[in-house]
Amino acid sequence: MNAWTRRTISGSAALSLALLSLTACGSSGSGPGADSIANTTVGLLLPEKSSSTRYEAFDKPLIEKSVASLCTKCTIDYANADNNETTQKMQFDALLEKGVKVILLDPVNAKDTAPWIEAAKAKGAKVVAYDRLASGDVAAYVSFDNARTGELQGNALLDALGPKATDANVVMINGAESDPNAASFKSGAHKSLDGKVKGIVYEQSGEWKPDVAAQKMNDAIHKLGKTGFQAVYVANDGMAASVIETLKAAGIKNVPVGGQDASVDAVQRVLTGEQTYTIYKPYQPETDAAGTIAVLLLKGLDVSSVASSITESNGAHIPSMLLTPIVVTKAKVAVTVIDGGLYTKDEVCTAAFTDACAAAGIQ
Incomplete structure (x- = not known):
C-alpha cells in the first residue's frame, strides 16, 4: 500500500x-x-x-x-x-x-x-x-509525497545535529496511527535517521494531539533522563509546540526539535531558534x-x-x-513561506519577532 x-x-x-x-x-x-x-x-x-x-x-x-x-x-x-x-x-x-x-x-x-x-x-x-x-x-x-516529507524531516534533524549525529539518541513523537500519512512520515523519517544516529530510544504516537505529545515527551524524559536524548522528531508543528514547552519546563536546552505544516507560530519559533525546522507544503x-x-x-x-x-x-x-514539500529553516524563511506567498512579512515579523526577522535577513 x-x-x-x-x-x-x-x-x-x-x-x-x-x-x-x-x-x-x-x-x-x-x-x-x-x-x-x-x-x-x-x-x-x-x-x-x-x-x-x-x-x-x-x-x-x-x-x-x-x-x-x-x-x-x-x-x-x-x-x-x-x-x-x-x-x-x-x-x-x-x-x-x-x-x-x-x-x-x-x-x-x-x-x-x-x-x-x-x-x-x-x-x-x-x-x-x-x-x-x-x-x-x-x-x-x-x-x-508523504514519505518524502518524513525523509526531509529526518534529514533536517541530521543537519541540525551535524557531526554529533552518530552519537545522538533520538526521541520520536509520531502522528496518529489511524492516519496513513503518519505512517508514511514515520517510514520516511526512519529511512533518513536509521543508521545515521546512535539510536531511536523512545518512539510513540502523539495522536496529532498536543496534550498527548506533551505526555509522551514527559514520559520519555522520565525514562531516559534529561541527558538521555539529543534530538526530538515530532510529526507536526502543533505537537512540536507542546514538546518544546515540555522541554523548557524540564530545563532541557539545545535539543533540536522539528515539525511540519509551517504554521505561523512554528515559523516564528524557527526564527527564534526554539524550533529547528518545519516543512512547508505549498x-x-x-x-x-x-x-x-x-x-x-x-x-x-x-x-x-x-x-x-x-x-x-x-x-x-x-x-x-x-x-513536493519544502524544508523551512531559519535561513530559508524568507525564500520559502514569505516569497512563496504563504505569509506576508508583517504576519511573521510581529513586534515580538522583529529582531529575529532582522537576524534572519528578512527586511
Whole structure:
C-alpha cells in the first residue's frame, strides 16, 4: 500500500491539462459538456482544527476559491469533524442525503472509510481522498509525497545535529496511527535517521494531539533522563509546540526539535531558534489540484489523463496528484513561506519577532 509509480508528466503540467479541459467545457456553464452538471455542489470534509491551523486557515478558503474559479455555478458544502470520526461519518452521510455527487474527504480515520465509499458509489457519488488516502475505491487522491516529507524531516534533524549525529539518541513523537500519512512520515523519517544516529530510544504516537505529545515527551524524559536524548522528531508543528514547552519546563536546552505544516507560530519559533525546522507544503497547488479534480468529476470527465502519478492501494490503481514539500529553516524563511506567498512579512515579523526577522535577513 502507498507505493507510488511516477509518470513522466509533472504535477504542474497535469494541472495545466486539467484546466484546459475545463476551459474547453466552459467553466461558467457555456460550451460543450456544461449542461451535464446536474449537481453543482462539492462536498468538503476536513478532519480537525485544534492540532493544526492549516485546514481552516488555508485548505477550506483555497479550495472554495479554486472551485469557484473553474465553475461559477458551483458551491462548497463544508464541514469540519474536529478530530471526531463519528461526527465525520454523520457529515458524510448528510452530504449523500442531500444528493451531493462529488465529495473531497480528508478522513479522521482513513482505515475505516471503505464502507463510506461503497455507500457513496451506491448513490452515484464519487469521493476524492484529499491530503490523506482514504481506504476504499476512491475516484482520485490529492496529497503531498508523504514519505518524502518524513525523509526531509529526518534529514533536517541530521543537519541540525551535524557531526554529533552518530552519537545522538533520538526521541520520536509520531502522528496518529489511524492516519496513513503518519505512517508514511514515520517510514520516511526512519529511512533518513536509521543508521545515521546512535539510536531511536523512545518512539510513540502523539495522536496529532498536543496534550498527548506533551505526555509522551514527559514520559520519555522520565525514562531516559534529561541527558538521555539529543534530538526530538515530532510529526507536526502543533505537537512540536507542546514538546518544546515540555522541554523548557524540564530545563532541557539545545535539543533540536522539528515539525511540519509551517504554521505561523512554528515559523516564528524557527526564527527564534526554539524550533529547528518545519516543512512547508505549498497549499495552493494542493487545493488547486483538489478543486480541479472535483470540477472535472462534476462534469463527468475522466481524471486519469491529468493525474501526475498512480497510487496503488489494496490492488486499486488510483489517479493521483502528489506534490513536493519544502524544508523551512531559519535561513530559508524568507525564500520559502514569505516569497512563496504563504505569509506576508508583517504576519511573521510581529513586534515580538522583529529582531529575529532582522537576524534572519528578512527586511
